[in-house]
Amino acid sequence: MGDSISIVTVYPDLLGTYGDGGNAKVLAARLKLRGIAVTSLEVRSSDPLPAGADIYLVGGGEDSPQVEASKILSRTRVLHRAVENGSYVLAVCAGLQIFGEYFVDSEGNDVPGLAILDCRSSKMPGARAVGELLVKTEIDGKEELIVGYENHGSSTQLGPDAKPFSRVVVGVGNSRTAKTDGIRYKNVIATYMHGPVLARNAELADSILRGVFGELPAIADRSLSNLARQLHRERVAAALKSRKAKSVGRATVGLPGRER
Amino acid sequence: MSDTETRKRLWSVSEKLIRKRLAVVAARASAFGLRFFKLGQGQSLPGRIALKVDPQILAHLAGPLEVVLISGTNGKTTTTALLASGLERSAPTITNAGGSNMTGGIVSALIDGISQNEAARFAALEVDEIYLTPVCRDIVPKAIVLLNLSRDQLDRTQEVRKIARRWKALLGEFPGVKIVANADDPLVVFAALEAHDVTWVAGGISWTEDSLGCPVCTGRITFSGGSWSCDCGFSRPEVSWQLSGDSVVTTPEGTISLGLSIPGAFNVRNSVMALAGCACLGVAPELSKNGMALVNSVSGRFQTYPLLGTDSHVMLTLAKNPAGWVELIAMVDSWVKDRAIVIGLNARLADGRDPSWIWDVPFEVFAGHSVVVCGERATDMALRLRYAEVDALVVPDTYSAIVVASKRSSDVVVLANYTCFQSIRKDLERIGPRNGFAGTLVGVGKYLAKGRK
Ligand SMILES: [Zn+2]
Numbered sequence: 001m002g003d004s005i006s007i008v009t010v011y012p013d014l015l016g017t018y019g020d021g022g023n024a025k026v027l028a029a030r031l032k033l034r035g036i037a038v039t040s041l042e043v044r045s046s047d048p049l050p051a052g053a054d055i056y057l058v059g060g061g062e063d064s065p066q067v068e069a070s071k072i073l074s075r076t077r078v079l080h081r082a083v084e085n086g087s088y089v090l091a092v093c094a095g096l097q098i099f100g101e102y103f104v105d106s107e108g109n110d111v112p113g114l115a116i117l118d119c120r121s122s123k124m125p126g127a128r129a130v131g132e133l134l135v136k137t138e139i140d141g142k143e144e145l146i147v148g149y150e151n152h153g154s155s156t157q158l159g160p161d162a163k164p165f166s167r168v169v170v171g172v173g174n175s176r177t178a179k180t181d182g183i184r185y186k187n188v189i190a191t192y193m194h195g196p197v198l199a200r201n202a203e204l205a206d207s208i209l210r211g212v213f214g215e216l217p218a219i220a221d222r223s224l225s226n227l228a229r230q231l232h233r234e235r236v237a238a239a240l241k242s243r244k245a246k247s248v249g250r251a252t253v254g255l256p257g258r259e260r
Numbered sequence: 261m262s263d264t265e266t267r268k269r270l271w272s273v274s275e276k277l278i279r280k281r282l283a284v285v286a287a288r289a290s291a292f293g294l295r296f297f298k299l300g301q302g303q304s305l306p307g308r309i310a311l312k313v314d315p316q317i318l319a320h321l322a323g324p325l326e327v328v329l330i331s332g333t334n335g336k337t338t339t340t341a342l343l344a345s346g347l348e349r350s351a352p353t354i355t356n357a358g359g360s361n362m363t364g365g366i367v368s369a370l371i372d373g374i375s376q377n378e379a380a381r382f383a384a385l386e387v388d389e390i391y392l393t394p395v396c397r398d399i400v401p402k403a404i405v406l407l408n409l410s411r412d413q414l415d416r417t418q419e420v421r422k423i424a425r426r427w428k429a430l431l432g433e434f435p436g437v438k439i440v441a442n443a444d445d446p447l448v449v450f451a452a453l454e455a456h457d458v459t460w461v462a463g464g465i466s467w468t469e470d471s472l473g474c475p476v477c478t479g480r481i482t483f484s485g486g487s488w489s490c491d492c493g494f495s496r497p498e499v500s501w502q503l504s505g506d507s508v509v510t511t512p513e514g515t516i517s518l519g520l521s522i523p524g525a526f527n528v529r530n531s532v533m534a535l536a537g538c539a540c541l542g543v544a545p546e547l548s549k550n551g552m553a554l555v556n557s558v559s560g561r562f563q564t565y566p567l568l569g570t571d572s573h574v575m576l577t578l579a580k581n582p583a584g585w586v587e588l589i590a591m592v593d594s595w596v597k598d599r600a601i602v603i604g605l606n607a608r609l610a611d612g613r614d615p616s617w618i619w620d621v622p623f624e625v626f627a628g629h630s631v632v633v634c635g636e637r638a639t640d641m642a643l644r645l646r647y648a649e650v651d652a653l654v655v656p657d658t659y660s661a662i663v664v665a666s667k668r669s670s671d672v673v674v675l676a677n678y679t680c681f682q683s684i685r686k687d688l689e690r691i692g693p694r695n696g697f698a699g700t701l702v703g704v705g706k707y708l709a710k711g712r713k
Contacts, residue, residue, distance in 0.1 A: 012469075014473055017411055017414070017470070018614075018616055026647060062421050128418065131613070149614040151418070194614060223646075231640060
C-alpha cells in the first residue's frame with residue numbers, strides 16, 4: 001500500500017449501521033492534519049478485502065448482516081492474517097462479537113465467529129443495554145476516561161486469560177456482572193462503544209495512530225483540538241450525570257418512545 | 261335469550277357507550293386545560309387520558325370513518341398533509357397535522373377532528389413506524405401507505421430490519437387492507453410480501469445503505485438503472501404509478517400533471533404516494549391533485565419566516581437522519597453559495613439519544629463553506645463538520661445562532677433535527693409579526709434579552 005498509512009473500513013454495507021464509519025474519517029483527518037499521507041478505503045462485502053493494511057475498522061451492524069459478514073470473513077481469513085502480522089484493528093459492537101468464538105443471531109442460535117479473540121457472546125438477560133458508556137483504561141501508560149454510546153442485546157464473556165479493554169464506570173459494557181468493556185489482544189481493540197468512539201476520544205485515535213506511525217507531530221489547528229477535547233468533556237459529564245439519573249431498568253421494553 | 265342475559269348485554273353495551281363518552285369528555289377537558297394554561301406541545305395528552313378511561317376508544321372513534329394510515333421513516337408528515345388535502349376535495353377529512361403519531365396523539369386528533377366536523381368521512385393519519393401494528397389492529401384502516409425504511413432513532417427502534425419484519429407480520433394479519441407501497445425501497449417491498457392488494461408506486465430511494473443486504477436471503481441487493489434485484493429472485497415489482505419528468509405522473513388511468521407548492525424532488529415523489537393513497541379511498545387523482553397543490557408548508561417544514569428586527573428571512577427545514585439529509589443536500593448544495601446555513605442538533609428522546617448517525621451524512625460536500633451550529637449537541641455536529649473541512653461556528657442557543665447567521669446573509673436556511681426544529685419553529689412563530697401586537701412585544705423582549713448575552 002505504498003508510503004501512506006492505509007485504513008480499511010470492513011464491509012460498511014453490512015457493518016455500517018451505527019455511525020462507526022466515522023472512526024475512519026477521524027483517523028484519516030487526524031493524519032492529514034499532521035501532513036501524514038493516508039489512504040482510506042471503504043470495502044464493500046461484494047469486493048475483496050485487501051490484505052496488509054495498517055488499520056482495519058469493523059463496525060456495528062444488524063443481526064442478519066452480521067451473520068453474513070462473519071461467514072465471508074471466516075472464509076477469506078484476511079483479518080486472521082492481519083492480526084497475526086500486527087495490523088491495528090478497532091472492532092465495535094457487532095464487530096467485537098464477530099471477532100469472538102461465537103455470537104447469537106436474531107433467532108437466538110449460536111453462530112461461529114472468527115475466533116480471533118478469546119470471548120463469546122450470548123443473549124443478554126434482561127433489557128437491552130442502551131445508553132452512555134463511560135470506562136477507564138490505560139492508554140500509552142496513562143489512565144484515561146473513554147466515553148461512548150452502547151446499544152446491544154448481547155453480553156460478551158471473556159476467556160480466563162483474555163484482557164478486557166477497560167473497566168466500566170457508567171453503563172453495561174461486556175455484561176451487567178463483569179463491569180468490563182471490550183477486549184484487547186495484540187493490536188486489536190474491541191469495544192461496545194459507538195459515538196463514534198474515536199470522534200469522542202481523540203486520545204484513543206492518536207494512540208492507534210502512534211502504534212502505526214510512531215511519535216506524532218502536534219496538530220497545528222488548535223480550534224479543532226479544543227473542540228475535540230470539549231466533546232470528550234461534555235460526553236464524560238453527560239455519562240456521569242446519566243448514572244445519577246437512571247436506575248437499573250433504563251432500557252426501553254415493549255413499545256418504546258414518548259409521545260410529543 | 262333469558263331476561264338476565266339480555267339485561268347483562270344491554271348493560272355492557274351501555275357501559276361501553278358511557279365509557280366512550282367519559283373518555284371523550286375527559287380528553288376534551290384536558291385539551292381545554294392545556295390550551296387555557298398555554299401548556300402547548302401536549303397534543304397527545306388528551307388522547308392518553310381518553311385511552312386510560314376507555315382502552316377501546318380508538319376503535320370507537322375510527323369506526324364510522326374511512327381511514328388511511330401513512331407510515332415510514334421519512335416524509336410521513338408531508339405525505340399525510342398532501343393526502344389529507346387531496347381527500348378533502350372530495351369529503352371532510354380528519355388528520356393529525358401536528359405530527360403526533362403514536363396512539364395517544366392519534367386519539368387526540370380524532371377527538372378533535374370529530375368535534376369540529378361530525379360529518380367527516382375520511383381520516384388520513386400519520387403513524388410512527390413502531391406503532392403501526394397496535395394502531396392498525398384497533399382501527400383496521402381501509403388503506404395503508406408505506407413510504408420507506410432507513411436508520412433513525414436506533415436507540416429506540418434498535419434495527420431497521422426489525423421494523424420491516426414487524427410490518428410484514430402485521431400485513432399478513434389484514435389481507436383485506438389496500439396497501440400503497442414504495443417499490444423502490446427493498447425493505448418496504450419485503451414488508452408488503454404478505455399483502456394481497458398492493459399498489460406499487462415508484463416512490464424513489466436516495467439512501468440505499470440500509471437495504472444492501474437482502475432481507476429475504478442473506479445475499480446482496482444490487483441497485484442499477486432505477487431498479488434493484490437479488491440473486492434469490494427478490495426484485496423490484498412492476499409499478500403502476502410513477503413520475504415521468506419533474507411533475508407528470510403516470511397512473512393506471514392515464515397521466516396527470518402536478519402543480520405542487522412545496523419544494524423538493526422528494527416531495528414530488530411523496531405526492532405520487534399520496535395520489536395513489538387517495539385513489540384507494542375512491543378519490544381520483546384529477547380531483548386530489550388540486551387539494552395537494554394548496555399545501556404550501558407542512559407544520560413549519562419549508563416555511564419562510566421573517567426575522568424580527570432585521571431584513572432577513574429564515575427558511576426552516578427538518579433534517580433528522582442520514583436518508584433525510586441526503587435528500588436535502590442536493591438542495592442545500594445550491595443554497596450554500598448565497599445563503600447562511602444554520603445546522604441544529606439535539607439528542608432528546610424524540611430525536612434518538614445517539615447522534616452517531618451524523619457521521620453517515622456526507623457533509624464533506626460543504627467543505628470550504630462556513631456553517632453556524634446550534635442545539636444541545638452542537639459540539640458533536642461542529643466536530644463532525646470540522647473533520648469534514650467545513651468551518652463551523654458554535655452558537656448553542658438556537659435563536660442567537662440564527663441572528664448570527666443573518667449577519668452573514670439576509671437569506672438564512674436552518675436545517676435541524678426534530679426537537680431542535682420544533683423549538684426554533686416556536687421561536688420564529690412567536691416572534692414573527694403575524695402573531696399580533698402582543699406577540700411582537702414578547703418577540704422584541706426576547707430578541708433584546710438574547711442580543712445582550
Ligand atoms: Zn435475496
